[in-house]
Amino acid sequence: MRPEIALPILIPLFFGALSLAVWRSRLAQRWLAVIGTGALLASGIWLLFATLNQGPLVTTLGDWQAPFGIVLVSDLLGAIMVLLAGLMAFSAAVYSLAAMGEGHERFGYYPLLHMLLAGVCGAFLTGDIFNLFVWFEVLLIASFALLILGGERAQMEGAIKYVTINLISSAVLLTAIGLVYGLVGSLNMADLAVKFADADAEHTGLITVIAMLFMISFGIKAAAFPLFFWLPASYHTPPVAVSALFAGLLTKVGVYALYRFFTLIFTQDAELIQTILIWGGTITMVVGVLGAAAHFEFRRILAFHSVSQIGYMILALGLMSPLAIAGGLIYTFHHSVVKTNLFFVSGVSYRLRGTHELKELGGLYRAAPWLSLLFLISALSLAGIPPLSGFFAKFVLVRGALDLQFWVVTGIALAVGLLTLFSMTKIWAEAFWKAAPENAPTPPPVEPGQPLYLMYLPIIGLAAIAVLMGIFGEAVFELAMLAAEQLEDSRIYIEAVLGENP
């Protein structure tokens, strides 16, 4: 029994239950949110160091040995994602102290936040595909409720699409799990990897069908082309802290599942899967960035950019070389940090100006020069300007693509980077640079006990991480490379779960 693997799941569950117990006390819930997510971040750091020092960690639940019982597995990919979840959660919790209205807090914002995190961390750590489905449902139901908290018309309209498409995705996932069980009679990921690797030739077609079902299901959750339309329709509707957390974390769960399944389990029909992933990823980034270029609402631009950046991560998976996957992992981490930060900045600009429409914004550079600087760090990092985090993420990924001689894809990836810079420049010119328009709306009234510096703290912290990831690029790269090598050699994972000779 390894406590550090179970802690990232137990901590949010415990604090979620505790927050429900103090339902009436807003103050207690706020403090529990900060303490709970801080503890989650600390346990994520512990887990990463333990995994780094001792190799993949495994815990069997109820002492039922794999492949019969459910196992929790933490390899470097899982540990990095848990750390990311802790980081996003902690910054969102601090930001919420100043940004979340009393109405939202009284209707269970913080307990839902903890439940969402429990689902996310569970999905990152489980080694059993049905258990993965259950964690997906845990995080989905929490995200449904977070999305409609406040009950405005736009939220309802966005939520209907979000709920429907996610339920379809769950049904497809369940179908695939049923077919897997019918075919090989196992649900343990490591066991499945062994069984699919030496499956009979007559089953190859069916295995490919199952792989496609998984790809569609996770592709919907990750918002890959052509399955992304729910994301720009819903992500800009909830309060900014929720949007930021969703954009930083929820699509990454889908990306994580794609990485896990297509490096570990479905490796036999690699050429077909790689082709689909490479071109799916490429089209995703082009469509996303073009959508962003066409919009003039702060949060909608950011939502479309989320789609675009997911494309890079899927492309990295499709290339399937250790270098490209390391690039994809850096990209995943960097994008979460930067995109969450940009959403946070949009929240501050809303508080100062009372609108998200770029046409009505303006003069922010004069009114809040430090905010402008923080926006610029995140925006330039998103576009991949050295020496910020996005540059190294893109550099490693492009280098991986060039090594495999994918010239066209590389060219498109670089051009998309340029278009990203274009729409970031658009936000900069419209919201920060130009003079404030005459008929600007009045800023919303600020509720007592919500000082502005609490909104700035997480923004400064995440911007610092974006800079540090660039400055200490080599250490980040080495860690990502180790994780990619673990993914590449699936025997490491299998032996950790099933023992030496499965």
Add this chain to the structure above:
Amino acid sequence: MEPLMAYVVGGLYAAAIYMMLRRSIVKLVIGLILLSNAANLLIFTAAGLVRGTPPLIAEGAQVPPPGVADPLPQALVLTAIVIAFGVLAFAVVLIHRAYEIVKADDLDQMKSTDT
């Protein structure tokens, strides 16, 4: 038995997708209900259907006799039913609230957040 179930499952998927493509949000939820049931039946069928052989271990034996029903898919389906029930209950409340706010049950009138 299995071919019949395969047709039933296929019919349920088709009906579910047809209902979800309608404009009414009530039919949308009916489609979701059919979809989750179709997935549950599929797990059941894919894992093998047998009649009258419960997975019981006789007294003194270590393993059940060969050919008994597999209890695991039944546990999976049970879990999936419970989850689907909770999620669908949420969906029903959601469309009710959406109907109250938008004052229409037509998905074509809920396009203001689309792009």
